[in-house]
Amino acid sequence: xxxxxxxxxxxxxxxxxxxxxxxxxxxxxxxxxxxxxxxxxxxxxxxxxxxxxxxxxxxxxxxxxxxxxxxxxxxxxxxxxxxxxxxxxxxxxxxxxxxxxxxxxxxxxxxxxxxxxxxxxxxxxxxxxxxxxxxxxxxxxxxxxxxxxxxxxxxxxxxxxxxxxxxxxxxxxxxxxxxxxxxxxxxxxxxxxxxxxxxxxxxxxxxxxxxxxxxxxxx
Numbered sequence: 001x002x003x004x005x006x007x008x009x010x011x012x013x014x015x016x017x018x019x020x021x022x023x024x025x026x027x028x029x030x031x032x033x034x035x036x037x038x039x040x041x042x043x044x045x046x047x048x049x050x051x052x053x054x055x056x057x058x059x060x061x062x063x064x065x066x067x068x069x070x071x072x073x074x075x076x077x078x079x080x081x082x083x084x085x086x087x088x089x090x091x092x093x094x095x096x097x098x099x100x101x102x103x104x105x106x107x108x109x110x111x112x113x114x115x116x117x118x119x120x121x122x123x124x125x126x127x128x129x130x131x132x133x134x135x136x137x138x139x140x141x142x143x144x145x146x147x148x149x150x151x152x153x154x155x156x157x158x159x160x161x162x163x164x165x166x167x168x169x170x171x172x173x174x175x176x177x178x179x180x181x182x183x184x185x186x187x188x189x190x191x192x193x194x195x196x197x198x199x200x201x202x203x204x205x206x207x208x209x210x211x212x213x214x215x216x217x218x219x
Contacts, residue, residue: 016117016118016119031183033181050131050132052085052086053137056160067158068082081156082197084102085102107152108148169186
């Protein structure tokens with residue numbers, strides 16, 4: 001791991017511990033209108049807590065983030081691109097542990113290999129009534145992913161540089177299940193990354209830009 005990359009991760013960890021960009025950064029990639037932003041929009045049933053892992057690692061000289069394409073099933077997030085993660089279970093001491101456990105179950109990532117750098121702002125997802133807590137971590141070596149076919153239709157290793165490139169960002173009017181909405185999204189690796197995943201990425205990128213090397217390359 002190069003000194004410059006270690007400097008980047010040190011900077012990222014410092015900024016994750018400071019005041020986060022929060023809702024303003026999430027809103028840049030939020031569908032409009034987006035129910036669930038205000039307490040009055042929430043259902044009476046308490047939201048289930050969920051942890052997702054935002055993992056960074058170097059691959060072929062560039063930093064990447066692993067995302068997964070969910071299988072098609074009878075559910076709210078069928079066929080969508082997501083972070084590895086899921087609902088908190090009995091025995092999870094905190095939501096970072098939830099994220100690590102789920103990443104191990106879905107992609108074979110060993111929790112002991114992940115250095116936790118910090119957390120991003122939680123995000124409420126109204127259709128599934130989940131409150132999602134993103135944990136940011138790093139790997140010091142290229143991972144040997146083992147996707148679980150029952151939970152992962154496709155592994156997407158997304159270059160961080162591609163997410164930062166405005167050429168991969170779109171805004172389109174879509175007909176969603178309950179409304180017509182203007183939907184910002186990332187178009188990368190022949191996939192559409194939108195909704196909560198794009199909103200979490202948006203806050204990550206806001207933090208990353210504060211640490212971006214002068215030459216603009218991560219790796």
